[in-house]
Amino acid sequence: MPVSADQGHDPVITILHSDDRPKHLDGPNVRFVTDETLTAALPGTEVLLVWDFTSTAVRDAWPAADALRWVHTASAGVDRLTFPALLDSDVVLTNSRGVFDVPMAEYVTGLVIAMAKDLAGTLDAQSRREWRHRESERVGGRTAVVVGSGPIGRATAAMLTAVGMTVELVGRRAGEGVHAISALPGLLPRAEWLVLAAPLTESTRGMLDAAAIRLLPPRARVVNVGRGALVVQDDLVAALREGHLAGAALDVFEREPLPADSPLWGLPGVIVSPHMSGDILGWRDELEALFVANLDRFRAGEPLENVVDKTLGFVTSGELASPPTRTGSAR
Structure with missing residues (x-):
């Protein structure tokens, strides 16, 4: 399940994590960052994986996003990402619906x-x-x-x-x-x-x-x-x-x-209980597999799955969307 280049465009991917980070996502265009280093890594980032879904750092770092096309969160809820600047942008937001x-x-x-x-x-x-x-x-x-x-x-x-x-x-x-x-x-x-x-x-x-x-x-x-x-x-x-x-x-x-x-x-x-109702053995592997499947669609220019309707704050049934073109901006 590694992230590797294909014959098409290989996007720059930034992965926001805490002490826990994905084990199988790696590659020359992959940046692993924490809350403290997210702002510096966002310029040039086209795909942002919010692995640490408890983080609120994306809101503060958002002004540094100049090439962002897609944000994915490793959770079902997206409330920490529904701030006005993201909602008003043409950046596609997806979640991990189906895992939990x-x-x-x-x-x-x-x-x-x-x-x-x-x-x-x-x-x-x-x-x-x-x-x-x-x-x-x-x-x-x-x-x-x-x-x-x-x-x-x-x-x-x-x-x-x-x-x-x-x-x-x-x-x-x-x-x-x-x-x-x-x-x-x-x-x-x-x-x-x-x-x-x-x-x-x-x-x-x-x-x-x-x-x-x-x-x-x-x-x-x-x-x-x-x-x-x-x-x-x-x-x-x-x-x-x-x-x-x-x-x-x-x-x-x-x-x-x-x-x-x-x-x-x-x-x-x-x-x-400490926010653990969906966390079964192997859940991280399922989250990675879901993201990689969508990443394959992204690279192929196909509509993404689990797209959040930003006017509602959740995924509606069958929601699909294509990411904005590479010339688009998060602003």
């Missing part, structure tokens, strides 16, 4: 089952060598509302359905088997599980606030694998403390890493 769908669906399903069966309580009792019999909840027959009708949300809905849950899928617009986001307030009162798997856009930021939480029944639990900013964190903490929610499983947060003094660490019924 099933792993994240498995993670959500595992969390739902673990919480319903009080796995945390079992492990806690075991650590104290305490034999404490109790009853757990059924998963089958329960209602889950999944917000986000992209591949991750759909895979999650399918897997929760497979374990016997009734699933209401919510998306931006209504469609076959999908409720429009405007229907969410009417669905929340019967949501025993609320799963957030939506992209972060201006319309979804803070969607789970105090008003939305009040619509949920007290037995409800929240699972967030989308973006931390989908939730107004202070409102969620307050609801958990007041007993209005039965619990939450959170893989993403407003600020990451989650600060050590955050009350979420110690709240009963809360599971905190």
Whole structure:
């Protein structure tokens, strides 16, 4: 899977990474950079691979981009790249849609089952060598509302359905088997599980606030694998403390890493995980393979896959786009 020159034009590729960097992407026209060296490397760069998808350095370095035609991020979410200068440019933006769908669906399903069966309580009792019999909840027959009708949300809905849950899928617009986001307030009162798997856009930021939480029944639990900013964190903490929610499983947060003094660490019924729901063994290889397949299309002048609609902030089904010509500019 190495990057190597072909008979056509071999673009200059800059790869933004942190301590973790791709293992199989190399070549004479490949530049490996970190946040500190990105600005110096951008002049002449035609392809930018944002391998460190937690970085916000692209925004600050953008004025140095004078030949950029394509930006790819090694994540499904693109909110760290949807700043005005990139959105207003003719640079094509693609994401890693398809890599994380099933792993994240498995993670959500595992969390739902673990919480319903009080796995945390079992492990806690075991650590104290305490034999404490109790009853757990059924998963089958329960209602889950999944917000986000992209591949991750759909895979999650399918897997929760497979374990016997009734699933209401919510998306931006209504469609076959999908409720429009405007229907969410009417669905929340019967949501025993609320799963957030939506992209972060201006319309979804803070969607789970105090008003939305009040619509949920007290037995409800929240699972967030989308973006931390989908939730107004202070409102969620307050609801958990007041007993209005039965619990939450959170893989993403407003600020990451989650600060050590955050009350979420110690709240009963809360599971905190470090943004790992899609990270299975071998996921980096899958990310590289996806990028290289698109790079082959780029070199051949063919439309790229996983193109983000920059007016919406996510990939729409079947979205393809050709990169701007080599004479184009990121500005």
